[in-house]
Each structure stands twice: as structure tokens, then as C-alpha cells.
Amino acid sequence: MNPAEKSAWIKSEALKSGFLTAGIARAEPLNEEQKQLEAWLRKGYQGDMSYMERNLDKRVDPAGLVPGAKSVISLAYNYYTPDRPVPGSLKISTYAYGRDYHKVLKKKLKALWNSIRMQLSPDAQARYFVDSAPVMERQWAARAGLGWLGKNTLLIHPGHGSFFFLAEIITDLELEYDEPTWDHCGTCTRCIDACPTQAIAPAGYELDARRCISYLTIETQNDIPEEQVQHMEGYIFGCDICQQVCPWNRFSRPHEEPEFEPGNDFLNWNRDQWIKLDESQFAETFGHSPVRRAGYDKLKRTIGSVMKGGKG
């Protein structure tokens, strides 16, 4: 097979494996993206996420992760569901309803890479990633033509919206590369206007993570500042608001992944049940879910803060 045929085969195999879409970028240093990342770090927008400052060389050059890397295969895996908590209750970001996506997707990536290698080149080398190593996932997805980086800073696919996980296979296989698409945000400012904590820059395309509900409820172990507690909109783990308002998400379709089904009926819990959540119930309900990342103590503190804030 020539590189174009190999790329076409990989994409069709990715779809057969359940991925929503796939694109391929040339593995090269992310020079422009590096400048943007460094400017963002200088502003201190990463807050307590000091890991963002580490491994910068690997983060911007795929050859630092896979010697001789030639291609970055970027993949999207749908997690959208219209299921919502009972009205008036507390909210968890949709991506965290089911089993931890790192585990679910790693298995799929391993199987996909094995079939690529067997079919195309048994000696090929690769590593695969799901939000787990210094890989600039959204930037690679944009380069691979999966979509554009919207004003909410997320990768938006013109046919599928943004409710999907990104994953990558970095390989030394030579393939045919996709072209990036253009920015379809236009004059829309819905995400900027809807963000309750004004975490998105007034002109978009930049996020002060320290103000973002996802950061406040997951990344930092500090208490949620008084000024933000009023604006949590009932979210106790992550936040979906800037995705829910994005017009491109009218194209989202429910996922078909059984592992992403909500566990233990927590969508039907009322606020009282959330307040009474004890450690063993937390382990039983969220032991295999991304919510485990926050930990029981942090989640309980967040529940207390959000209840005190009262809104949502």
C-alpha cells in the first residue's frame, strides 16, 4: 500500500473500532502552539496544574515521545448523552458519567494499533495516548483536520460537535496527511457569554483555568473561592456549559458505549442524597469513574460549597 492507501485503511479501521472520526497529521514540532502555550503559562492561567509546565520539550515535539515519529493519528471517541440529573439536583460533567475513559480507550487504542501494525508494517513503532502524557491533543486534532479550536478552546468537529474524547497514536509509519479545517466560530460568542465564571477571554480562544469550574472542582485541592461559589450552576465535578450552548453540538448524537452508561443511578439522586454521600457509597458509585480523580474529600467539600452558593 502507498501512504494514501495506508491512511485510508487506518481511518476505516478506526471507524470499525468505534471511533467517531480520525485524521492524520505530520509529526513535527508544534512551533506556533509552543509560543501560545508559553504565553499562557506566563500568565499563570494553569493555576495549580504545575504538570503543564513540565516536559515542555516532549509536549511540543512528538519525536521526544516516539523516536523517528512521522505521523500523529488523531482519534475522537463520542461520549455525548442527553441524560441529565433530576431537575434541581447537583451535576457532574457528562464525560464522567461512566467508566474511566482512560481505561476504556486505552484498550481500544491497543487493539487498533495491533491491527494497523499487522496489516501495514509489523516493524512499525508507536505509542498511544489518552489524556495521559504530555501530548497537545486538541492542537494535534486541529492539525489532523478533525475540526477547529473554538472560542471555548475546545476542538469542534463540524459534523459531530465537541462531546468526544481525543486520543492519539504517534508512530514512525509514513502516511498521507490531512489538511486543517478553518475556524467556523464566526461572530458567535455564546460560550463566552454563557460561562458563569468568565473563564473564557472576552475575545475567546483562551481560558483562565483558575476560573473554570472544571479546574475548581477537579484540578485544585484548594477550596473554591467565595467569588466563584455563587456561579457554579450546580456543578460539583466538571462543567458542560460552554459545550451545551455551542451551536455545533446540535450535531452530537448519543454514544453507543455501554461502559459510559451512568453507574448506580446517581442521576436520580436529589440534593439531599448528594449531601449524605458517604465514603463507601462514593467508592461503589465512582470507584471506576473519572470522578475518583477528585477524591471523596474534595467532592464532599465541593458539594458543601455549591450548596452554600445556592445557585443552580
Ligand code: SF4
Ligand atoms: S467548562 Fe464551564 S466554567 Fe469552564 S470555561 Fe466552560 S462554561 Fe466556563
Ligand code: SF4
Ligand atoms: S459557542 Fe460559538 S463561539 Fe463558542 S465555540 Fe461554539 S461556535 Fe465557537
